[in-house]
Amino acid sequence: MNLLSVSDQHNSGDRAISIHDLSLTYLTTVERKPTFRQALTQTGRKTREVKALRGINLEIPYGSVLGVIGANGAGKSSLMRVISGIIPPTSGRVEVEGKISTLLALGVGFNPRLTGRENVILGGLAAGLTREEIQSQFDEIAAFAEIGDAIDSPMKTYSSGMYSRLAFAVSVVVEPDILIIDEALSTGDAKFKKKCLERIKSLRSHNRAIILVSHALATVKEICNDVVWLNQGELMMRGAPGQVITAYKESLQVAASPAADEDV
Amino acid sequence: MPKLGEYFKQVWRRRSFIAEFSRSELRAQNFGSLFGQLWLIINPLLLALVYFLLIMVIGGSADGRRFAHLTAGLFLFYLVTNSLTMGAKSITSGGKLILNSAFPRFVLPISATVISLFKFIPTLVVLGIITALLASPLSPALLFIPAILILALLLSLAFALLFATLNVYFRDTKNFLPYLTRAWLYLSPVLYETSSLKPALTPLKYLNPLSPFIDSWSGIFIEGNAPSLTAWALMFAWSIGLFLLASYLFLSREREFALRI
Numbered sequence: 001m002n003l004l005s006v007s008d009q010h011n012s013g014d015r016a017i018s019i020h021d022l023s024l025t026y027l028t029t030v031e032r033k034p035t036f037r038q039a040l041t042q043t044g045r046k047t048r049e050v051k052a053l054r055g056i057n058l059e060i061p062y063g064s065v066l067g068v069i070g071a072n073g074a075g076k077s078s079l080m081r082v083i084s085g086i087i088p089p090t091s092g093r094v095e096v097e098g099k100i101s102t103l104l105a106l107g108v109g110f111n112p113r114l115t116g117r118e119n120v121i122l123g124g125l126a127a128g129l130t131r132e133e134i135q136s137q138f139d140e141i142a143a144f145a146e147i148g149d150a151i152d153s154p155m156k157t158y159s160s161g162m163y164s165r166l167a168f169a170v171s172v173v174v175e176p177d178i179l180i181i182d183e184a185l186s187t188g189d190a191k192f193k194k195k196c197l198e199r200i201k202s203l204r205s206h207n208r209a210i211i212l213v214s215h216a217l218a219t220v221k222e223i224c225n226d227v228v229w230l231n232q233g234e235l236m237m238r239g240a241p242g243q244v245i246t247a248y249k250e251s252l253q254v255a256a257s258p259a260a261d262e263d264v
Numbered sequence: 265m266p267k268l269g270e271y272f273k274q275v276w277r278r279r280s281f282i283a284e285f286s287r288s289e290l291r292a293q294n295f296g297s298l299f300g301q302l303w304l305i306i307n308p309l310l311l312a313l314v315y316f317l318l319i320m321v322i323g324g325s326a327d328g329r330r331f332a333h334l335t336a337g338l339f340l341f342y343l344v345t346n347s348l349t350m351g352a353k354s355i356t357s358g359g360k361l362i363l364n365s366a367f368p369r370f371v372l373p374i375s376a377t378v379i380s381l382f383k384f385i386p387t388l389v390v391l392g393i394i395t396a397l398l399a400s401p402l403s404p405a406l407l408f409i410p411a412i413l414i415l416a417l418l419l420s421l422a423f424a425l426l427f428a429t430l431n432v433y434f435r436d437t438k439n440f441l442p443y444l445t446r447a448w449l450y451l452s453p454v455l456y457e458t459s460s461l462k463p464a465l466t467p468l469k470y471l472n473p474l475s476p477f478i479d480s481w482s483g484i485f486i487e488g489n490a491p492s493l494t495a496w497a498l499m500f501a502w503s504i505g506l507f508l509l510a511s512y513l514f515l516s517r518e519r520e521f522a523l524r525i
Binding site: 084 | 274277278284285292371522
């Protein structure tokens with residue numbers, strides 16, 4: 001397989017991901033007022049049940065860019081993690097056909113003491129790529145990220161923009177069948193964002209499946225051909241971008257504010 | 265529990281990850297310090313000298329043979345406890361990696377053991393020089409070194425897996441670790457020899473997994489003695505038994521880790 005150019009492997013409309021009745025519930029700890037007295041009197045931890053996802057059904061075909069929108073805490077990132085197989089669902093089923101590359105909350109750069117180069121290599125190896133596969137694509141990744149010599153500096157010295165440039169470069173250059181981008185575009189500058197959107201469009205026209213989680217509604221409207229709206233773990237609506245985004249904005253009552261369209 | 269065959273095939277596919285992760289972690293630990301990678305040799309030497317001072321002050325006297333026993337035992341002890349300490353943190357500090365990519369988590373404790381091995385190898389050279397100068401030199405018993413090392417690595421991995429899992433559920437674990445390893449050092453025949461234990465304390469030979477390892481290890485280097493059959497039985501039982509137990513615990517809990525960190 002030639003990894004350097006985008007090749008067509010799936011037919012448009014083929015099923016990439018199907019999700020059946022998916023639910024995710026987990027426990028988190030709560031500590032209302034951490035006081036010294038409380039620390040002495042109460043050694044156990046109080047827990048609260050969080051229903052992150054409730055009965056989600058969704059089919060995603062190849063050749064589409066699916067936008068996922070919703071308020072903070074709606075379950076968007078949880079859904080992405082379940083799809084990528086990182087978190088097991090509490091109930092329900094996820095079927096994936098193809099290779100997934102995830103760009104969840106800037107996943108690359110997990111160890112800030114290591115250089116960008118080391119992080120890219122480690123991230124790729126963890127994802128199951130071979131050293132040769134990563135080496136053969138490394139130059140392209142570095143070129144796409146356009147961060148220059150910084151690639152060999154520890155990642156703790158990176159700005160958030162440099163971070164997301166590198167993370168994005170890794171996930172698109174690796175040529176996944178299915179690409180998940182979780183709010184990674186918001187920190188890049190306008191020029192880099194444009195380049196990313198072009199790359200996404202190119203992947204889409206080669207019948208890859210792309211899921212874009214974003215609060216930037218203008219971006220979602222521009223490149224997605226399908227949008228789902230999540231609210232408190234439930235799938236509220238799915239359909240054409242314009243329609244779903246309008247309904248979402250109405251629910252937030254921010255329809256008139258231009259800030260909703262911006263990437264912040 | 266995942267399907268074991270498929271699971272360990274995935275682990276095997278990640279072997280370059282383990283090598284690369286361990287190497288870069290070691291590099292990062294000494295990055296920017298004046299002596300750099302030399303610390304891998306300076307650290308254990310200083311450690312042995314400090315404990316030698318302790319024996320000399322408390323015990324009143326100490327000779328070359330004592331020092332050779334001390335260094336042999338101390339370095340092996342640190343092989344296991346370094347793996348335990350780094351293993352304990354391997355899952356909880358792997359946050360971003362665990363939350364953002366799907367891979368068998370088993371590779372993280374393995375990496376902790378490999379890092380510990382990388383730190384141990386230079387100490388073998390130091391130990392070789394010390395025993396050549398102070399204790400009995402070459403003997404056929406030296407041929408048992410690889411076998412003991414393999415079992416000791418299995419034991420190290422077992423403790424890394426065990427404490428990695430414990431620390432996910434009880435974050436207090438890592439606060440106990442310095443005291444635990446310190447107590448363990450005093451319960452192991454490092455600062456003394458098993459033969460000098462009071463009769464009431466002799467069960468330690470069987471209850472402390474590290475006792476047969478340190479006894480055999482020091483016996484090989486200092487007396488040129490092959491380990492006894494009892495010692496072999498204990499080493500096999502402890503390392504394989506604990507490894508199976510710890511792996512089961514880790515694998516049966518692994519899927520929950522991403523929700524807990």
